[in-house]
Amino acid sequence: MVRANQTVTDEIPINKEQAQNTPAGTRLHRHSRDPASPRASAGAGGPFMAALSSWNKRDKTPQHNITINTIKGKTMKQVTKDNREWFQEWANEYDNTLGKVKRHHKLLDLVVKLSGIKRNDQILDIGCGTGLLSLKFLNKTDCTITAIDSSAQMLKIFQEKIEKCNLTEKIHCAQKSAEDMDFKSNQFDIIAATVALHHVKFKEPVIKNVYDSLKAGGRFIIGEIDMDTTGKLDDPKRLLRILNYLTKEYALAMKEGGIPAFERMYDNGKKHILNDGEYCIGFSQWAKLCKNAGFKNMEVSPVKEFEWFKVLVATK
Numbered sequence: 001m002v003r004a005n006q007t008v009t010d011e012i013p014i015n016k017e018q019a020q021n022t023p024a025g026t027r028l029h030r031h032s033r034d035p036a037s038p039r040a041s042a043g044a045g046g047p048f049m050a051a052l053s054s055w056n057k058r059d060k061t062p063q064h065n066i067t068i069n070t071i072k073g074k075t076m077k078q079v080t081k082d083n084r085e086w087f088q089e090w091a092n093e094y095d096n097t098l099g100k101v102k103r104h105h106k107l108l109d110l111v112v113k114l115s116g117i118k119r120n121d122q123i124l125d126i127g128c129g130t131g132l133l134s135l136k137f138l139n140k141t142d143c144t145i146t147a148i149d150s151s152a153q154m155l156k157i158f159q160e161k162i163e164k165c166n167l168t169e170k171i172h173c174a175q176k177s178a179e180d181m182d183f184k185s186n187q188f189d190i191i192a193a194t195v196a197l198h199h200v201k202f203k204e205p206v207i208k209n210v211y212d213s214l215k216a217g218g219r220f221i222i223g224e225i226d227m228d229t230t231g232k233l234d235d236p237k238r239l240l241r242i243l244n245y246l247t248k249e250y251a252l253a254m255k256e257g258g259i260p261a262f263e264r265m266y267d268n269g270k271k272h273i274l275n276d277g278e279y280c281i282g283f284s285q286w287a288k289l290c291k292n293a294g295f296k297n298m299e300v301s302p303v304k305e306f307e308w309f310k311v312l313v314a315t316k
């Protein structure tokens with residue numbers, strides 16, 4: 001059940017009207033702007049000198065002004081497209097970074113366990129990535145999976161696995177954003193999304209759509225970090241609240257995936273702080289959205305040993 005001490009705010013960016021009052025995020029281009037990065041542009045004197053020189057010439061505008069100015073005028077479509085590029089780049093190293101983190105597998109295993117999956121169930125995996133969750137469902141029992149993702153590169157890697165494992169009859173992949181789902185009503189027994197739906201800025205219509213596509217008694221399962229990133233971007237209290245979660249994640253990534261995983265998670269953390277294509281909310285907020293969409297029962301369970309990750313099962 002939803003824990004009593006979870007924070008509920010009314011600032012969830014669930015529709016465009018509310019979002020107009022919520023500070024938007026900024027675009028981050030991995031490594032390109034950070035002068036401390038060894039990948040910053042090299043010049044005479046080697047990368048370090050080039051980095052120092054660009055640091056000295058940096059824009060002296062206070063950071064929070066840069067944040068707000070760069071986002072002005074961006075439409076949701078543009079934000080979604082940039083986010084897609086981030087995943088295109090990550091796809092090739094996904095299984096060697098997040099895919100190596102024990103906590104991620106424990107999250108996926110808990111999703112499968114709590115899903116109550118039965119033989120011949122029809123499943124929709126939203127934001128399937130390289131297919132880690134879908135393959136765990138199929139490992140558990142014989143079922144049919146529709147897997148969607150907005151990133152062509154993620155799907156390419158998943159498709160290679162499907163063909164290698166002779167699963168073309170069992171899994172159908174499509175490049176589609178959660179925001180563009182147009183499945184028939186009452187089609188699926190289970191709709192699942194692991195660490196994917198927090199990328200959706202306007203969550204309310206997507207969850208209503210999920211509700212419609214589920215059969216009566218069907219289950220919607222969300223596996224996510226229980227991290228409320230709503231609020232004003234330049235609020236230091238919000239920053240500390242988010243960093244509290246991110247430090248645990250950085251340590252885990254370093255421990256289990258080494259420097260490549262840490263580097264990816266570190267960059268990713270910055271995107272979460274600035275709501276740059278990452279719009280995490282807490283589980284009481286997810287539960288509220290599900291309730292508003294019509295779901296009857298919502299149960300939230302923490303991932304053992306990694307309690308800041310949780311799984312919500314909402315039943316239609």
Ligand SMILES: C[S@@+](CC[C@H](N)C(=O)[O-])C[C@H]1O[C@@H](n2cnc3c(N)ncnc32)[C@H](O)[C@@H]1O
Binds near residue numbers: 151154176200
């Ligand atoms: C962190 S990965 C999670 C992948 C997989 N579910 C897992 O647990 O390993 C997030 C995935 O969501 C996808 N994604 C991001 N925004 C999306 C959107 N609006 N609609 C559909 N997929 C999206 C990304 O391309 C990426 O593959």
